[in-house]
Amino acid sequence: MGIGLAVLNRIASSPTIDKLKLRKTTEKAVYEGARSGFRVAGATGRAFQRVKGSGRPARLARTSDSGVFDLNPTEDQEMIVGVIREFAAEVLRPGAGEAEDLNDTSKEVLGQTSEFGLTLLNIPESLGGLSEDRSAVTGVLVAEALAEGDMGQAVACLAPAAVATAISLWGSDAQQQTYLPAFAGDDIPSAALAVAEPRALFDPFDLATTATRTDAGLVLNGVKSGVVRGSEAELFVVAVDLEDRGPTLVIVESSTPGVTIEADPSMGLRAAGLSRLVLADVTIPVDAILGDGTDDDYRECIRLSRLAWAALALGTGRAVLDYVKDYVTTRHAFGEPIAHRQAVAFMVADIAIELEAMRLVTLKAASRAEQGLDFAREVALARRLAAEHGMKIGTDGVQLLGGHGFVKEHPVERWYRDLRAVGLMEGAVLV
Amino acid sequence: MINLETPRKFRPFIKQAHQVADEFLRANSRKYDLAEHAYPKELDLLASLVDGMGDSGQGQGAGAAAVRRDDETTDKASKVKNGTNMSSVLSVIEMCWADVGLLLSMPRQGLGNSAIASVASDEQLERFKGTWASMAITEPSFGSDSAAITTTAVKDGDAYVLNGEKIFVTAGERSDSVVVWATLDKKLGRAAIKSFLVPKDLPGIRVERLEHKLGIRSSDTAVIVLDDCRVPAENLLGNPEIDTKQGFAGAMATFDNTRPLVAGMAVGCARAALEDTRELLEQAGVVIDYDRPVQSQSYAAATFISMEADWEAALLMTLEAAWLADNRKPNSMEASMAKAKAGRVGNAITLRCVELAGTLGYSEHELIEKWSRDSKILDIFEGTQQIQQLIVARRLLNLTSSQLR
Numbered sequence: 001m002g003i004g005l006a007v008l009n010r011i012a013s014s015p016t017i018d019k020l021k022l023r024k025t026t027e028k029a030v031y032e033g034a035r036s037g038f039r040v041a042g043a044t045g046r047a048f049q050r051v052k053g054s055g056r057p058a059r060l061a062r063t064s065d066s067g068v069f070d071l072n073p074t075e076d077q078e079m080i081v082g083v084i085r086e087f088a089a090e091v092l093r094p095g096a097g098e099a100e101d102l103n104d105t106s107k108e109v110l111g112q113t114s115e116f117g118l119t120l121l122n123i124p125e126s127l128g129g130l131s132e133d134r135s136a137v138t139g140v141l142v143a144e145a146l147a148e149g150d151m152g153q154a155v156a157c158l159a160p161a162a163v164a165t166a167i168s169l170w171g172s173d174a175q176q177q178t179y180l181p182a183f184a185g186d187d188i189p190s191a192a193l194a195v196a197e198p199r200a201l202f203d204p205f206d207l208a209t210t211a212t213r214t215d216a217g218l219v220l221n222g223v224k225s226g227v228v229r230g231s232e233a234e235l236f237v238v239a240v241d242l243e244d245r246g247p248t249l250v251i252v253e254s255s256t257p258g259v260t261i262e263a264d265p266s267m268g269l270r271a272a273g274l275s276r277l278v279l280a281d282v283t284i285p286v287d288a289i290l291g292d293g294t295d296d297d298y299r300e301c302i303r304l305s306r307l308a309w310a311a312l313a314l315g316t317g318r319a320v321l322d323y324v325k326d327y328v329t330t331r332h333a334f335g336e337p338i339a340h341r342q343a344v345a346f347m348v349a350d351i352a353i354e355l356e357a358m359r360l361v362t363l364k365a366a367s368r369a370e371q372g373l374d375f376a377r378e379v380a381l382a383r384r385l386a387a388e389h390g391m392k393i394g395t396d397g398v399q400l401l402g403g404h405g406f407v408k409e410h411p412v413e414r415w416y417r418d419l420r421a422v423g424l425m426e427g428a429v430l431v
Numbered sequence: 432m433i434n435l436e437t438p439r440k441f442r443p444f445i446k447q448a449h450q451v452a453d454e455f456l457r458a459n460s461r462k463y464d465l466a467e468h469a470y471p472k473e474l475d476l477l478a479s480l481v482d483g484m485g486d487s488g489q490g491q492g493a494g495a496a497a498v499r500r501d502d503e504t505t506d507k508a509s510k511v512k513n514g515t516n517m518s519s520v521l522s523v524i525e526m527c528w529a530d531v532g533l534l535l536s537m538p539r540q541g542l543g544n545s546a547i548a549s550v551a552s553d554e555q556l557e558r559f560k561g562t563w564a565s566m567a568i569t570e571p572s573f574g575s576d577s578a579a580i581t582t583t584a585v586k587d588g589d590a591y592v593l594n595g596e597k598i599f600v601t602a603g604e605r606s607d608s609v610v611v612w613a614t615l616d617k618k619l620g621r622a623a624i625k626s627f628l629v630p631k632d633l634p635g636i637r638v639e640r641l642e643h644k645l646g647i648r649s650s651d652t653a654v655i656v657l658d659d660c661r662v663p664a665e666n667l668l669g670n671p672e673i674d675t676k677q678g679f680a681g682a683m684a685t686f687d688n689t690r691p692l693v694a695g696m697a698v699g700c701a702r703a704a705l706e707d708t709r710e711l712l713e714q715a716g717v718v719i720d721y722d723r724p725v726q727s728q729s730y731a732a733a734t735f736i737s738m739e740a741d742w743e744a745a746l747l748m749t750l751e752a753a754w755l756a757d758n759r760k761p762n763s764m765e766a767s768m769a770k771a772k773a774g775r776v777g778n779a780i781t782l783r784c785v786e787l788a789g790t791l792g793y794s795e796h797e798l799i800e801k802w803s804r805d806s807k808i809l810d811i812f813e814g815t816q817q818i819q820q821l822i823v824a825r826r827l828l829n830l831t832s833s834q835l836r
Contacts, residue, residue: 066432067439069754070511074432137433203727299722329828340834345824346817352827353768356751357744364435364747371434377739380721384740 038231039262042254045189045234048182053174057291058124060134060168062372071363073141081141087112088149088315096150096411099271103263104229105156113157114188118142122165122430127176128184129168136304136369139165139431140311140362147315151418152271154312155429159228159272162308162430163191166237166249166301170291175251179235190232194224194277195239195305195427198264204302204426207241209279211250218242218250218289220258220282228428230261230275237290238277239298239427247298249290258282268417272428301430303379304369308429310362310382313390313422316415317355320397323412324348327401347396354389361385366431387423394419435747438513441521448525451477456529463533463649464801468641470605471536471649478538495519495540498688498756499548499556514757516688520695520749527699531805532649534696541602542566542689542813543610546626549685550669558665559628565606567597567655575818577612577683578621582657584613589664591627593635593657599812603653604638607631611657615673622675628666635660646804689813690766691752697777697809698746704802705742708784709735711791731787738780745773764826771819774810781806 073081091109099105121138123129146154164183167175182189195204209222220240227233234254242248252259260278291297328339328348338344362385365378394416398405405412437445455477463471497515526534534540543564547556573579582595593613600609608630616623629636639654664671709719717731725733748769755762781803785792792799810816825835 063432065436065439066434067436068434068511069436069438069513069517069750070432070434071751071754072433072511077433201724201727203724205723206727302722325828329830337834339824339828339830340836342817342821342824342835345828345830345835346820348827349771349820349823352823353748353772356748356765356768357741357772360435360747360751361740361743363433364743367434367436371436373436376721378743380725380736381740381743384725384737385744388737388740 039260040231042256042259042261043190043232043234045254046182048178048235048253051174051177053172053177055173057171057173057176058126058168060122060124060131063133063135063370065371065373071360073137077138077141080138081145084116084142084145085148087116088146088154092146092149092153093319093411096153096271096414097408099150099153100414103265103270104273105153105271109153110157110190113146114160118157119161119164119183119188121161123168123180123184127168127180129164129180134370134372136307136366136431137363140307140314140366143308143311143429143431144315144318144359147312148318149315150271151312151316151415151421152269154315155228155269155272158308158429159193159233160188160191162193162305162428163235163237165304165430166193166290167251169304170249170297170301171251172287172291174287175290179251189234190229191235191237192228192230192233192277193237193301193305193427193430194227194230195302196224196226196425198223198225198276202426204239205247207239207247209238209240211240211242211248213243213286214283216283217285218283220250220252220279220284222279224277224279225264225274226425226428227261227264227275227277229273230277231263231273233261236277238279239301242289242293245293246295248293249298249301250284251288251290252279252282252284256282256284267420268414269421299376302426303376304430305427306379306383307362307365307369307375308431309422309425310358310365310379310386310390311431312429313386313419314355314359314362316419317351317358317390317393320393320412320415321348321351321355323410324351324397324400327410344400347400351393351396354385354393358382358385358389369431383423390419390422435750437521438517440513441518444518445521445525448522449528451480452525452529456526456533459533460530460649460798460801461795463530465648467643467648468651471533474533474537478540481537482539495537495542495544495692496548498545498692512757513754516691516753516756517750520691520753523692523695524699524702524746524749527696528703529699530649531696531700531809532647535601535647535650536605538605539563541606543606543608543628545689545692546610546685547628547668549688550626551628552669555628555665555668559608562608562628562630563602563606564608564610564628565600565602565653567600567603567609568612569599570596571598575815578624580612580614580624581617582611582613583617584615584625584627584662584667586615586664587661590661591664591667593627593629593660593662595657596639597655597657599642600653600655601650601812603655604641604651609636609655610668611655613657619673619675623673625671626668627662628668629657629660629662633660633662645807646801647808686814687763687766688756690770690819691749691756691762693809693813694745694749694752694766694769694773697773697806698742698749700802700806700809701742701745701773701777701780704781704784704799704806705735705739707797707799708787708792711788711797734783734787738776738783741772741776742780745769745776748772764823767814767819767822767826770814771816771823774816774819778803778806778810 120130211218236252262276362382368375397412497519543566584591642652719732752766752769
């Protein structure tokens with residue numbers, strides 16, 4: 001069974017979208033007040049049953065090079081994207097304002113995406129997932145489709161999948177057996193991939209968060225930022241500078257002593273509940289190093305994460321384009337629709353041109369990634385375009401609506417705030 | 432399955448095209464930039480090579496005529512095709528990596544040949560085989576507004592009599608024939624505009640003068656005068672009827688096929704500048720790292736990555752437009768998008784490369800300054816940047832040419 005059918009099957013057997021009920025306003029106010037200024041210990045998560053690995057970790061195969069230039073998604077991909085776009089339009093978009101006010105994504109929405117199998121896309125079939133092959137392209141198409149609804153909620157929905165993907169791609173056999181079954185189960189753990197740090201000119205290859213070797217294991221110290229739904233997360237994959245080795249990913253369970261979460265509300269992505277993860281003398285076992293902890297694995301992680309951010313920008317960019325197309329053809333000034341003016345129409349044309357530009361480069365990077373080709377260059381280029389032109393699309397979207405774009409009656413100001421994240425975020429999402 | 436790598440079946444051919452471009456075009460690049468209007472005789476040999484490849488079926492669409500959309504219906508309709516539009520664009524990129532002006536001077540590979548391939552009947556295609564056709568649209572009184580054509584064609588027995596003046600005719604002097612756009616009846620507007628293949632040995636057609644230009648100096652740009660030039664009626668390309676419903680669409684169809692080619696020219700030219708600039712930057716100690724954030728790299732490295740990003744986008748948009756054509760999907764908007772993106776980034780990249788390379792880039796010691804002059808025309812001919820934006824905007828917003836002017 002292909003991925004598409006597997007996903008459709010899951011959706012068919014899940015509660016329907018209509019069952020989603022939004023929280024009442026009063027509840028919301030209380031909840032929001034509690035969230036925006038907290039500093040709490042890490043969530044007391046489940047106890048992950050430690051499994052001793054015996055063999056080689058399960059790895060997804062590369063997809064083979066078809067040798068043909070082709071922009072058509074597979075039938076499976078079309079099916080998945082069709083469902084997710086509908087979900088994004090029916091649920092994420094209408095609920096975006098409320099999720100933003102909550103500084104969180106509702107459990108219902110998160111539950112819904114788990115039911116779709118988002119976390120399973122990169123988990124091997126042998127471990128309860130849906131895949132046999134790497135599917136970075138599917139990941140890009142899914143992230144794009146979700147972000148067309150709302151980037152903040154999309155990030156929240158994709159965060160656990162990022163951790164599952166990381167463990168699946170680079171984890172040891174023991175780590176896969178310990179953690180992945182939970183992601184393939186009914187009650188998917190909240191989890192976050194924490195790479196960024198709160199300082200100017202942050203470079204993921206030059207980390208300030210350290211892991212020192214002691215007799216008790218590795219001792220972690222430092223502050224990570226851009227951590228999605230940190231207070232809820234039961235499991236973190238954290239980028240640290242490992243003594244004698246350099247940047248490395250480690251697995252940290254939220255209940256480990258010394259783990260603290262601080263709310264870090266930011267200009268956008270509010271539905272993602274951005275937080276800081278403070279690590280103060282956190283001791284973890286040496287075998288918490290993700291997989292072999294190689295430099296290649298770490299680089300691949302950074303690249304795949306940037307790829308996911310570029311994909312998110314595509315979805316939000318598409319949302320802007322469709323919204324302004326409608327607005328400029330219906331808004332009148334000087335006796336005719338403003339779309340009849342070149343200054344307006346050309347701005348819309350440029351949004352479409354640059355969006356297509358970003359999209360093709362992002363897809364090329366993803367297709368190279370899943371074929372096992374070097375994709376460092378293509379990811380860098382996709383990220384550049386998403387940062388530069390993606391932000392331009394965001395600011396032009398507001399500009400085209402004028403003063404109306406500046407007020408919250410229209411979603412373009414939110415898209416403006418969300419798109420700013422793309423060129424600077426590291427970690428959090430993966431394809 | 433989504434895959435944006437160069438099609439496997441074209442890889443050997445591209446490699447070959449690259450070698451040819453290097454040896455025949457790049458090697459003579461500066462020579463004919465300095466000797467404007469001198470005939471690049473080296474190209475005769477190359478042109479026979481291309482002809483030979485085309486006749487033996489090995490060319491895989493290296494020529495200008497490869498943009499023809501044949502009507503054969505593939506029984507494998509669902510199968511994705513990488514065809515001659517794609518291979519033509521890939522070949523143009525290699526040639527223009529070497530020299531845009533010399534590509535435009537390739538015997539029998541004129542824009543007129545692409546026009547013939549796009550709109551001629553099978554009979555005409557056979558009859559005009561082997562001709563080197565240039566394209567004459569622009570007149571002194573208009574540029575982008577092709578509907579404003581004043582050159583007239585009046586039916587007289589078995590011929591049309593053409594009168595008017597055409598400017599900016601690429602390869603107008605060197606070509607054997609000119610595809611001339613003229614109106615059968617000015618009152619009937621766009622629908623009355625037809626194109627005619629006018630052999631240059633007919634009485635009444637003459638080359639008035641050649642332009643001196645900013646770039647692509649190895650390519651001749653002619654002013655052509657038609658003075659009671661009698662053209663056989665069967666040389667009218669396409670349908671001779673004035674179909675007011677179809678309007679301009681027929682004539683404009685040529686552009687859907689040629690715009691990706693011009694976008695490819697911009698992509699090839701900019702790649703040349705990027706390659707040489709990278710080498711010069713690395714000699715100067717600049718390290719370009721794709722993993723480190725650009726914010727933490729040198730200005731030159733960050734600029735380079737930014738340029739490369741726009742270049743890659745232009746390349747892929749060009750390939751997308753060609754891919755759509757090969758798979759018989761409408762590509763007017765994508766062709767214009769590709770031309771807009773490639774035209775502007777090609778120009779911006781080459782100019783920025785000159786800046787990064789300093790006086791070295793500015794001087795004739797290197798070819799970078801030449802590419803920065805050549806690239807400008809690619810954002811102008813076959814529809815300027817602004818015309819492409821008009822086309823894209825009208826399509827996106829579903830506006831007519833009277834609503835969005």
